[in-house]
Amino acid sequence: MSVTxxxxxxxxxxxxxxxxALPRIFAQSSTGSKSNSSSSDSSSFFDNISAETFKxxxxxxxSIILNGHSQGSLTLIAVTQSPSAPPASATxxxxxxxSTQALDTFxxxxxxxxxxxxxxxxxxxxxxxxxxPLLLVPGSPSGSSPTYTAVFxxxxx
Numbered sequence: 001m002s003v004t005x006x007x008x009x010x011x012x013x014x015x016x017x018x019x020x021a022l023p024r025i026f027a028q029s030s031t032g033s034k035s036n037s038s039s040s041d042s043s044s045f046f047d048n049i050s051a052e053t054f055k056x057x058x059x060x061x062x063s064i065i066l067n068g069h070s071q072g073s074l075t076l077i078a079v080t081q082s083p084s085a086p087p088a089s090a091t092x093x094x095x096x097x098x099s100t101q102a103l104d105t106f107x108x109x110x111x112x113x114x115x116x117x118x119x120x121x122x123x124x125x126x127x128x129x130x131x132x133p134l135l136l137v138p139g140s141p142s143g144s145s146p147t148y149t150a151v152f153x154x155x156x157x
Contacts, residue, residue, distance in 0.1 A: 045129075045130065045132045046132070046154075049152070049154070050104060050106070050154075051079050051080075051081040051104075051106035051152075053129075054076065054079045054106075054108055055079050057076050057126060057128070057129065058076050058077065058078065058079060059075065059076065059077075060075070060076055060126060061073045061074070061075050061126075062074050062075075062076060062110070062124045062125065062126045063124070063125040063126070064117075064122045064123070064124055064125075064136075065122060065123040065124075065125065065131075066120060066122050066123070071114075071117060071122065072112070072113060072114045073113065074110035074111065074112050074113075074124070074136075074148060075110060075111045075113075076108060076109075076110055077109050077110060077111045077147070078107075078108070078109040079106060079107070079108055079109075080106060080107045080109070081105075081106045082105035082106060082107065083105075101155045101156060102155075102156045103153055103154070103155060103156070104152070104153075104154040104155075104156045105151070105152065105153050105154075106151075106152050107149055107150070107151050107152070108134075108149070108150040108152070109139075109147060109148070109149055110136070110147065110148040110149075110150070111145050111146075111147050111148075112145055112146040112147070112148060113145060115146075116138055116146040117136065117138065117146070117148070118138070119135070119136065119137050119138060120135070120136065121133050121134065121135045121136075122134060122136055134150050135150060136148040136149070136150055137149050137150070137151075
């Protein structure tokens with residue numbers, strides 16, 4: 001039996017309605033209240049960060065954790081501020097007002113000391129900054145120690 005456009009649209013509509021009516025069906029389940037509180041803690045961490053937040057920690061070690069298991073540590077080796085993008089206009093849902101927000105873009109570069117870690121969202125921990133989730137992308141294998149990059153694109157009012 002082949003899928004027709006009509007059956008595809010019917011199934012897509014049902015999935016969209018279910019997602020709108022019951023968003024928890026499509027959300028990842030979290031076990032325990034600790035992960036919920038750490039999620040809100042990490043979102044507040046990202047509220048007021050910038051490249052300047054990380055610059056004092058160049059040369060410091062960050063513990064790296066995946067699924068509750070230590071993956072060693074990474075050393076922050078560079079913080080690079082990218083040129084500011086021009087503000088983008090966004091039309092509010094009402095359609096009558098528009099607002100502009102600038103994009104603050106910066107990159108963190110880390111150096112590892114062990115085996116190459118895959119691209120993944122890890123929990124990084126540093127004494128002064130605390131713990132926060134961060135997507136790390138491995139760099140090209142040049143030299144003996146692997147490097148990792150995290151890119152931030154933050155909307156600023």
